Amino acid sequence: MGKSKVLVVGGTGYIGKRIVKASLEEGHETYVLQRPEIGLDIDKLQILLSFKKQGARLVQASFSDHRSLVDAVKKVDVVICTMSGVHFRSHNLLVQLKLVEAIKEAGNVKRFLPSEFGMDPARMGNAIEPGRVTFDEKMKVRKAIEEANIPFTYVSANCFAGYFVGNLSQMCTLLPPATDNVTVYGDGNVKVVFVDEDDVARYTIKTIDDPRTLNKTVYLRPPDNILSQRQLFEKWEKLSGKQLRKSTLSEHDLLSSMKGLDYAQQVGVGHFYHIFYEGCLTNFEIGEDGEEASQLYPDVNYTRMDDYLKIFL
Numbered sequence: 001m002g003k004s005k006v007l008v009v010g011g012t013g014y015i016g017k018r019i020v021k022a023s024l025e026e027g028h029e030t031y032v033l034q035r036p037e038i039g040l041d042i043d044k045l046q047i048l049l050s051f052k053k054q055g056a057r058l059v060q061a062s063f064s065d066h067r068s069l070v071d072a073v074k075k076v077d078v079v080i081c082t083m084s085g086v087h088f089r090s091h092n093l094l095v096q097l098k099l100v101e102a103i104k105e106a107g108n109v110k111r112f113l114p115s116e117f118g119m120d121p122a123r124m125g126n127a128i129e130p131g132r133v134t135f136d137e138k139m140k141v142r143k144a145i146e147e148a149n150i151p152f153t154y155v156s157a158n159c160f161a162g163y164f165v166g167n168l169s170q171m172c173t174l175l176p177p178a179t180d181n182v183t184v185y186g187d188g189n190v191k192v193v194f195v196d197e198d199d200v201a202r203y204t205i206k207t208i209d210d211p212r213t214l215n216k217t218v219y220l221r222p223p224d225n226i227l228s229q230r231q232l233f234e235k236w237e238k239l240s241g242k243q244l245r246k247s248t249l250s251e252h253d254l255l256s257s258m259k260g261l262d263y264a265q266q267v268g269v270g271h272f273y274h275i276f277y278e279g280c281l282t283n284f285e286i287g288e289d290g291e292e293a294s295q296l297y298p299d300v301n302y303t304r305m306d307d308y309l310k311i312f313l
């Protein structure tokens, strides 16, 4: 059996561009949606053209033109959508419902991977406002997929290293703290899972032709990257040779800090609460409706977080 043809929707995005690269590297015939709405966005156009140079095929289609979406998905076996879903950046998860409609009508798609790549929304039914919007919208998309009987894989990628590791999981920054002062969430011992974004893309592409992941959630839990915040601090202290000055933030103080923040920040604080206080990434065993990526694909030599942090020295 040949490798599936893949369409990436949202290919110029943060995780999308890595998925395009991984798909090409794995030898899939790779198509990338090119939306007319990008207009004069020269950066996006240049990214798309660079994909073309690497062998991808660009497919013109618009979310405002149903027929064009149907024609685009008809060209491939697998559709991966990496639609924006980070509030302080851009957030359009429900636009995917139009893609689901197109996939339903086209009828040929063997696997659809919607824009997930974070916490498992099915486990976030009790998430706090306003951050729960991310999970509620991802669940709406899941419902539409499943009602349309579209074969799927959901990728639960846990914490992207770019957002959670370089900054030692401090909010409102992407860099290690210049002052060496850090906030510890609660006792700092809750286990979190960190994954390099290129590994997220590699694992994602591995799932698409794998019968073991059909209609399942694939959790990315590379064992050496299941770390508490304190373990992450230790790695940085060892690498930098500096001692961090740690101050504890209680659950109550974190939640109280939401008052007065703007909407996007409140969403972020809520997500930090679930990850670092509740332990929502690791407080459950993977059940029959799930698989764990590093067990399925032991050949992926994933990036360890000490290696990841070296770039910040």
Ligand SMILES: NC(=O)c1ccc[n+]([C@@H]2O[C@H](COP(=O)([O-])OP(=O)(O)OC[C@H]3O[C@@H](n4cnc5c(N)ncnc54)[C@H](OP(=O)(O)O)[C@@H]3O)[C@@H](O)[C@H]2O)c1
Binding pocket: 009, 010, 011, 012, 013, 014, 015, 016, 033, 034, 035, 038, 044, 063, 082, 083, 084, 085, 086, 089, 090, 092, 095, 115, 116, 117, 118, 119, 157, 158, 159, 160, 161, 163
């Ligand atoms: N686990 C984590 O730590 C973590 C961190 C960040 C994100 N995520 C998740 O990853 C997923 C992707 O997020 P991202 O940050 O990679 O997204 P992003 O870079 O902000 O955007 C991805 C793409 O979405 C498309 N898009 C945006 N608005 C659109 C619209 N109105 N109509 C059509 N297409 C539109 C664009 O595609 P074009 O290429 O067509 O322009 C854009 O490049 C989300 O589900 C998010 O929740 C997880």
